Amino acid sequence: EDQVTQSPEALRLQEGESSSLNCSYTVSGLRGLFWYRQDPGKGPEFLFTLYSAGEEKEKERLKATLTKKESFLHITAPKPEDSATYLCAVRSASGGSYIPTFGRGTSLIVHP
Amino acid sequence: GAVVSQHPSWVICKSGTSVKIECRSLDFQATTMFWYRQFPKQSLMLMATSNEGSKATYEQGVEKDKFLINHASLTLSTLTVTSAHPEDSSFYICSARFEQGGREQYFGPGTRLTVT
Numbered sequence: 001e002d003q004v005t006q007s008p009e010a011l012r013l014q015e016g017e018s019s020s021l022n023c024s025y026t027v028s029g030l031r032g033l034f035w036y037r038q039d040p041g042k043g044p045e046f047l048f049t050l051y052s053a054g055e056e057k058e059k060e061r062l063k064a065t066l067t068k069k070e071s072f073l074h075i076t077a078p079k080p081e082d083s084a085t086y087l088c089a090v091r092s093a094s095g096g097s098y099i100p101t102f103g104r105g106t107s108l109i110v111h112p
Numbered sequence: 113g114a115v116v117s118q119h120p121s122w123v124i125c126k127s128g129t130s131v132k133i134e135c136r137s138l139d140f141q142a143t144t145m146f147w148y149r150q151f152p153k154q155s156l157m158l159m160a161t162s163n164e165g166s167k168a169t170y171e172q173g174v175e176k177d178k179f180l181i182n183h184a185s186l187t188l189s190t191l192t193v194t195s196a197h198p199e200d201s202s203f204y205i206c207s208a209r210f211e212q213g214g215r216e217q218y219f220g221p222g223t224r225l226t227v228t
Contacts, residue, residue: 031215032215032216034215034216034217036219041203041222041224042221042222043116043118043205043207043219043220043221043222044156044205044207044219045219046114046216046217046218046219049215049216087155087156091215099146099158099161100217102155102156103155104154104155105155107153
């Protein structure tokens with residue numbers, strides 16, 4: 001069974017204070033690791049897909065990296081508008097369903 | 113691109129009534145649509161997966177007779193909560209995926225259902 005664990009559960013940063021969110025996973029045959037951002041009362045917004053260890057993707061202040069066991073979402077010099085819950089999901093070939101498994105998310109608050 | 117809409121964004125209904133939620137992919141054809149339920153400060157709980165023109169596949173523990181899913185076209189899926197009860201109150205989110213676009217899902221804005 002695929003498992004996704006995100007840490008920390010909650011993170012408070014000062015504006016400009018860089019940090020990283022962690023997503024540890026256990027899957028049988030990774031077919032994609034996804035990062036989403038979710039604002040309160042809204043649906044998740046797609047950020048990145050990573051497929052293989054060593055892969056990196058960037059978007060503005062966010063950078064996602066992937067190893068064989070975990071992914072990091074690095075936030076450089078965050079701003080208050082980066083406050084949101086960040087969700088990680090993995091998709092594997094187990095059972096042939098290709099349905100992603102989501103983590104519980106990391107709630108990020110950036111103080112001005 | 114890859115925009116998914118949901119309607120309504122919120123709904124209040126009385127116990128025992130049925131509520132229909134629509135999910136539309138606006139600028140792409142969705143080969144697969146998903147329905148999720150999310151409780152406060154919890155992650156997404158997958159309810160069912162549907163492919164256009166075929167019956168939905170429900171996750172274990174989800175009552176198919178209570179949560180009716182219809183994927184009528186490549187751009188529209190509906191979730192009907194039948195004989196709603198207060199415990200059905202939740203945030204329902206749909207997502208859509210198109211194979212040509214990759215393996216990621218694109219989510220709708222969600223529907224807040226409150227059953228009184």
